[in-house]
Amino acid sequence: MSKPEEIPALSYILEPALVASLLTAGCLINRRKATDIVQAHNVAGNLSPTSSSSQSDDSWNWKEMKFFFWTIKVPSTQRFRMNISSRFLNMFPFLMEVWYWLLTYWIYQIARAIQALTMGSDLRVLAERHAKQIVAIEKFLYLDIELGLQHFVMKRAWLLTFFNKTYAMVHIPATIAFMAYSYKYFSPLIFQSTRRTLVLCNCLAFIVFSSWPCMPPRLLPYEEFGYIDTLHTGKAASIWTTNKFQNQLAAFPSLHFGYSFVIGLSLFIYSPHKLMRTVSLFYPLLILLVIMATANHYILDAVGGFFVTIVAHRLNRLTLNLRPIEEWFFWMLRSERPMDKVQFDSIIQSDSFITATHRDMSQRPLMATIPE
Template structure:
């Protein structure tokens, strides 16, 4: 059965009125405060950036030794290509032997950046290792900013707005008339109108939640888990899963532009409550923002991963803990379990009530997040590129402090 615009009621704003607008500087200040606080709390204790006892170093220092090390690296690598078994043994006698990275069954030799450990910018990174996490997320955000331009270029001939609207209506038709319609007994428009008529204050809270939770909330979660995670590998698994969820979603955004319900013609019954409430996030505005990226919902994808992390952190469903990890007390375990359920549920309610996503968007995000977790180790193949980048920048990768400061406070 085709979905027509005559099947939906006219939208009703009820008694709502535009609420106060959050100042444009508020969100950047919140995010910056979270990041600075994270740097401070996860800093390396008893480590001085400017240590008078160490030998002065700089980018231009030790040029000869760096050059000789590069020559040794090239020599050893060439020997390995010729099949000389003595080439690997020769690396053990070097001061900074090349790193051996195993990628897709192939062993690669990459530069060892330990020679740059005493450089000033390396020591700053050693003091504040959380800067590496900030760097990763800046790159991810940069990729997101490119999805709008890429998608527009692909659909320039057909018109991306019309294509995205057709995709949005196709999702509504699937939800209401397909074999899976029993999964969504309450329509999105009914959920929104319930809040718009008699529960306007709650609607305002949801609007603010949609704007503030996605970026500040996610950054805050990453900072918190870096501080309390039982080990860096565990933290890195969560970080890689979230990043790969992003990249999977970006590919869908580009190839399948989808109009959110709030941007559909008004006769379909949806209202742009976030826009009317002037609750748009400052991070979601500007030239490079992709407003036609409803499928999948990254809000729900993030919240699902965060909820699973809370559940794992509670330790309730784990027979054995990681090395150095302590069993949570009953109140703390219950608290984390409640958060694991409440947070994704709140986000799901928020994205549907504000007409920013369809039910199917959340379902797609669920499967995207599962796929990202299953294949998160694919990012380990990029370690050789990271080694090369750090070598070009003359930076030594810091030793993570994940969980160190938290365990010290036990």
């Protein structure tokens, strides 16, 4: 594990600044026009089956939502529409994705940290045993290419440096950039399905490596296996890889590859830009080579990451059952949840949406009472 003193002082500023810049850029390029927001709410209000009398009689304006096997009531947040927080979120809906990503990231990291702090020496022995089983299976299937790949890369200093830096610094920024891009250019349903798939990948992977810990190649005895921890011995340190509370016995499955597979395949299928589709599939291939050459994962870890993404994609709609919790959260914050991207895009793309009144409206209506 890298030590803090191995990290350049500027990294503590530049690396978080890069992530913050990408998140900010995502919010700006996905900004909604105030006139579109007002008109979309007007159209949605006209389509709503709820009568105005029922809204005035019941300020809570209860609505029913599914929560796994139950149907429960949650209060509508529409009454908070003109609060400044609601208006800000409506204009910058990608902030919701920032919140989702941060919540997922920190829950995942905290869970791994707790696991790392509570594991004993017997767990390390078990993880090494599982790693040796993977090595044996790979040898039986003639898939044990990691060591040969590492030797090839280590003979080329420029390639080793590139692979080390890619592993240490690309995963998180690339994921954020993908989220911002896909929010802008994918259809709303595809974006939401992809985002839910990535979230569920974390949950499934945590279950697997919690119940079946596996030591990465770099931690196996060098005398017996010959793997070198190129990332840390080469001092290719990053603040993302310097964490004394990190669970290092979580090689299987590889989320590095799982995420890259989802990102690459999604861009290849759904990107409207030819150049993006052309280069997209090189990303998972690059990550696959990087995780093996740096001795952080076995090729079977990548196979495990692939199957985790398949299962996550098939089950991603399960996360929709958490929507009532989200609604209650916004109600407690006294903020309206931004209009769903599916509904918003379907309204503004409809033929009847653009009118002369809409074209002439300024930014001011968003700051005043919503017209009837």
